[in-house]
Amino acid sequence: MTTILAEYLVTDQTTLLFVVRHEEEQPRVEQIPLTRAQLNAHVVRNPSGSAAVSPSDPLNELIAPLSRHCEPGDTIWFVPHDVLHYLPLHALLLGDRHLIDRNPVCYTPSASVMRYCQAKRRPGSRRVLVYADPRADMPLVHAREQALAITRLFGRDAVLRMGAQASVAKLEKDLAGLDGHLRVLHLACHGRYDPERPLRSGVFLARDGSDDGNLSAERILTMSLPADLVTISACESGTNARHPGDELIGLTRALIYAGAASVLVSLWAVDEVSTGLLMQHFYRELLSGTDKAEALRRAQRRLRDMTAAEVVAQCEQAAAATGDDATGEDWIDARLLLEESVAAVRFRAGDYAGAQVGYERLLPRASGPRLLRLEMGETRSRWAAAGAIERADYKRKIYEDPYHWAPFILVGDWR
Incomplete structure (x- = not known):
């Protein structure tokens, strides 16, 4: 496997991608039909990059040329420019997969910084x-x-x-x-x-x-x-x-x-x-x-x-082990927050009744802002459970x- 340098230059008219391989004397230059205004509008509107998961999203054009210049498994070293510094390029789609399904990536603010x-x-x-x-x-x-x-x-x-x-x-x-x-x-x-x-x-x-x-x-x-x-x-x-x-x-x-x-x-x-x-x-x-x-x-x-089941298992395991590392108020606080996390994951898995039970168990032990948060969680879970049509799905990938x-x-x- 090798490392490929992918450096961008954003202009008012277009975006240029310079691809450098160690065995080649000159960089390869790709022109991407995205202007500074288009990039600014999209990245400001979608700061987390979440909208970049659609196959039709124009931002995917930023990495499309890389399929011609590197092999799966090659490390891609990105040097973004302008607003691209705020975009997770590794989360864009190359074909029907996220770039991280194909290549590991790293970033530097400029090419000279890597040395x-x-x-x-x-x-x-x-x-x-x-x-x-x-x-x-x-x-x-x-x-x-x-x-x-x-x-x-x-x-x-x-x-x-x-x-x-x-x-x-x-x-x-x-x-x-x-x-x-x-x-x-x-x-x-x-x-x-x-x-x-x-x-x-x-x-x-x-x-x-x-x-x-x-x-x-x-x-x-x-x-x-x-x-x-x-x-x-x-x-x-x-x-x-x-x-x-x-x-x-x-x-x-x-x-x-x-x-x-x-x-x-x-x-x-x-x-x-x-x-x-x-x-x-x-x-x-x-x-x-x-x-x-x-x-x-x-x-x-x-x-x-x-899956939601795996996340619940890890949170419950951490809650069970909390007493080994904390005492007194620290132990109580840690247990409450971990158990609250389990209830929240159950809700995201569509197990509204299970989430409601979890919040109800926590209410007698809470006070102040936490009590209000738990009451809101219990109410939301109760209403969702009353109107639920689909069954809980603990195979759901809640961090997708x-x-x-x-x-x-x-x-x-x-x-």
Whole structure:
């Protein structure tokens, strides 16, 4: 298998695709009949790329020429341009299949960035840092379960920081102690994109005294972050502002500048449950020796094809194991949220009566905003159960929509 560079140039009249293969001296040029105005209208209207699953969607023309220039299994290295930086090209259709069914992909904001990323590779590194659920006022129980699962996968090579321990000061200390030998930094937390001040975009770690815990792009630019892979399991972590010259300013560029060989980030606000499952699949593949681009491809396909029954089983398994890792209020909160997730999945599977029972069991143990949310879930389930015609279908693939499996992209070195 080989790697193909696919670089785009968007103009007012058309879109050009330059395809580069290592054995060829000159790039092949394809003209795609999509103007800047057409692309802007479509991507703004469909920010999650969900509409790109229709075989007749014009955006599929962006990748149609690739079938002539690469074989199934070849890695496609995308360099988007203009509004294409916000589009999950891997979720488009090539023929009747998503591109990820045919090829692993990676992205860089420019072709020159890849050389810099590859120079930062650390193939022999084993250490893993996992920071998760750092804010008690913004709990992320699935991020906590995600972190615990990832830590178990890497075993003694992993260091886990959760809650108040997951602060910027602790991160800087952990990084200093590793002397540049870091395989993965995984941050499972809330993220924020600031379109007015993109360098203020970032993720929220734990507050520590006068430190507000905001790990912004601006702050990362002052740090040394030598990691083979940085994963930001948070909303909109891969969203950047474009400046003149198509220069991307944001969290992704800051992480690469700080020393990361590759970065796994999201293009839009993500679902907590499906993201946790995606990350577990991804790291299992990575630990098996699969390269990063192929590991992400397999994880996205696995999530897309998961049935409601499989999701319920994983949530129930996590709920049953919660008591092993938390106590007191943390344990109660985690169990409630995981059980609520099971009820929500049952509803999506069309098991409205089962969802209603699940919500009813949770109501006596809830209060405040959660109680209102559960009451709404119970009411919706009860009304749906009363009017249900079709039977529940636990074979339904509830994460089939690209909203769930397509947001995460690998930027930088794919190996």
